Amino acid sequence: METELNQAIQDGRLRIGLPMWFMQEWRGNLLSHWQDSGAALMEYSQVFGSVEGNTTFYGLPDTVRVNAWLKAVPDSFRFCFKLPRDITHERNLVDGLQRHWQAWRAFSDQLGQALGQVFIQLPASFGPDRLDELHGLLQRLLEAESASLCVELRHPAFFDKGIHEQTLLRVLADHAVSRVIFDSRGLFSDRSQTAEVLEAQRKKPRMPVHPVATGSSPVVRFIGHSQWRENEVYLEQWRNKLLQWLGEGRTPYVFLHTAGNQDVQHFVRFVERLWQIDTLPWPGEESTGRSGELF
Numbered sequence: 001m002e003t004e005l006n007q008a009i010q011d012g013r014l015r016i017g018l019p020m021w022f023m024q025e026w027r028g029n030l031l032s033h034w035q036d037s038g039a040a041l042m043e044y045s046q047v048f049g050s051v052e053g054n055t056t057f058y059g060l061p062d063t064v065r066v067n068a069w070l071k072a073v074p075d076s077f078r079f080c081f082k083l084p085r086d087i088t089h090e091r092n093l094v095d096g097l098q099r100h101w102q103a104w105r106a107f108s109d110q111l112g113q114a115l116g117q118v119f120i121q122l123p124a125s126f127g128p129d130r131l132d133e134l135h136g137l138l139q140r141l142l143e144a145e146s147a148s149l150c151v152e153l154r155h156p157a158f159f160d161k162g163i164h165e166q167t168l169l170r171v172l173a174d175h176a177v178s179r180v181i182f183d184s185r186g187l188f189s190d191r192s193q194t195a196e197v198l199e200a201q202r203k204k205p206r207m208p209v210h211p212v213a214t215g216s217s218p219v220v221r222f223i224g225h226s227q228w229r230e231n232e233v234y235l236e237q238w239r240n241k242l243l244q245w246l247g248e249g250r251t252p253y254v255f256l257h258t259a260g261n262q263d264v265q266h267f268v269r270f271v272e273r274l275w276q277i278d279t280l281p282w283p284g285e286e287s288t289g290r291s292g293e294l295f
Helices: 004-011 040-044 063-072 093-114 128-144 163-175 195-203 228-247 264-275 283-288
Strands: 015-018 050-053 078-082 115-121 148-152 178-183 219-223 253-257
Touching: 004 228, 015 264, 040 063, 050 115, 050 253, 063 093, 078 093, 093 115, 093 128, 115 178, 128 148, 128 163, 163 178, 219 228, 228 264, 253 264
Parallel strands: 015 050, 015 253, 050 078, 078 115, 115 148, 148 178, 178 219, 219 253
Antiparallel strands: none
């Protein structure tokens, strides 16, 4: 299927991924039915070109584990790991980075080109009065990092379309750092009242969607309505925005979520069909002979 998005994925200019590479519910469809968390990354990377990495938010893995990850994926695969909370959730970002710099630098150096994006997820308490800290953090990281940086903010002042948001965008643009765009419109329009939806609505941020690209690799995190067709308007908007960014020479990342993520692989099939993207066979389909498409 020759579409611009399809070609961009094949060329590595557009990367689509999930928030993790293993869930038990993915066995027998996305993953082989016998798969475990230790070996799932190899099968996941046969389908997706990138993954969010939440594990580093809580602590950095040892070198043995990182080596195992690198051996499991092709050279074209990109990890997008979070900066540890010991840095991002400290009273002062620069001080936190200084204390944990050696450990982070060793980790990022070991990953090398496989580290596609460094996620800097800041708490909702991080407001405009701390932008000087963000400036200092970005400067220090960019002195040493070859990976792209992206920042996710959750303070309401950064979504006011006023002076605070404009100042933030200037700081990010000056450093060519991307702003993470978390689109939860579908999730918060969902009235299904399932346990998974209610839990996701409790935990996920509910912020306006301002799709402004300040870096070369914009990052979109999308969590949708549990009835997938209710997301079509939002997904069509994102298809158009991705085409715009690709036309500008940018290399976007898109991470798809569902409430609970047990069925996110099937949601990906829905998005692929809507965006006219070739569907790769899942390892679990090949091991069971079943198709993973559910609509």
